Amino acid sequence: MEDFPEVESCVECSAKTLHNISEMFYYAQKAVLHPTSPLYIMEEQDLTPACKKSLVRIFKICDIDGDNLLNDYELNLFQRRCFNTPLQPQILDEVKVVIQKNIPDGIFHDAVTLKGFLFLHCLFIQRGRNETTWAVLRRFGYNEQLEMCKDYLRPTLKIPPGSSTELSHRGQQFLTALFERYDKDGDGALSPEEHKMIFSTCPSAPWSYSTDIRKSCPTNDQGWVTLHGWMCRLTLMTLIDVLKTLEYLAYLGFNV
Ligand SMILES: [Ca+2]
Numbered sequence: 088m089e090d091f092p093e094v095e096s097c098v099e100c101s102a103k104t105l106h107n108i109s110e111m112f113y114y115a116q117k118a119v120l121h122p123t124s125p126l127y128i129m130e131e132q133d134l135t136p137a138c139k140k141s142l143v144r145i146f147k148i149c150d151i152d153g154d155n156l157l158n159d160y161e162l163n164l165f166q167r168r169c170f171n172t173p174l175q176p177q178i179l180d181e182v183k184v185v186i187q188k189n190i191p192d193g194i195f196h197d198a199v200t201l202k203g204f205l206f207l208h209c210l211f212i213q214r215g216r217n218e219t220t221w222a223v224l225r226r227f228g229y230n231e232q233l234e235m236c237k238d239y240l241r242p243t244l245k246i247p248p249g250s251s252t253e254l255s256h257r258g259q260q261f262l263t264a265l266f267e268r269y270d271k272d273g274d275g276a277l278s279p280e281e282h283k284m285i286f287s288t289c290p291s292a293p294w295s296y297s298t299d300i301r302k303s304c305p306t307n308d309q310g311w312v313t314l315h316g317w318m319c320r321l322t323l324m325t326l327i328d329v330l331k332t333l334e335y336l337a338y339l340g341f342n343v
């Protein structure tokens with residue numbers, strides 16, 4: 088196996104004595120459904136850059152209060168979103184102990200840091216539980232190449248003739264909360280830096296700050312976009328290009 092790093096697992100089996108047959112199928116299926124190589128570099132014992140990048144984005148989306156830590160409440164929401172079950176308090180404590188033991192700065196104020204989150208996924212893979220990390224990545228829209236799936240970004244939407252499109256109440260709530268999370272200084276407006284950060288989970292911003300949103304939407308005295316301006320621009324985008332809104336909601340981590 089050392090000579091062939093592309094071989095993920097090796098199991099001795101026999102069709103004659105039926106020795107290890109079910110194990111053989113289990114590992115073969117696993118190699119196809121939850122491959123290691125897109126996630127992990129064996130020689131370096133570390134996650135691949137693409138996997139890290141995806142997990143960093145997921146971490147940011149799950150960090151609801153924006154303090155760069157995942158507290159118990161945020162971890163529970165994450166767990167529910169990915170696995171549809173709540174995290175047992177005892178298991179949560181055990182996970183934190185394991186992280187703390189291995190990397191001391193993986194836990195801060197009883198919450199998981201980004202380092203701790205990445206370490207946890209490294210550990211899953213090292214323990215042969217690739218399916219856990221894959222489940223997380225797939226839930227957040229990633230395909231086998233660790234790119235966002237097209238149908239996740241642009242789901243089919245039939246708009247009857249004569250109808251227009253607008254943000255739902257849930258969509259408005261999500262985008263308002265997002266604004267509040269990234270308005271770090273709490274002045275009720277997005278500075279250019281805050282505007283840049285709000286789209287840090289997206290490939291790029293959907294519009295230019297200086298020549299588009301700032302010029303066309305309500306701003307404060309400093310000329311920075313207010314919550315009202317932010318919602319106006321999104322309402323307009325939803326009206327004229329709803330697929331673009333859907334795409335951005337996916338990048339921003341709206342839970343569907
Ligand atoms: Ca947090």
Ligand SMILES: [Ca+2]
Pocket residue numbers: 269270271272273274275276277278281
């Ligand atoms: Ca601000």
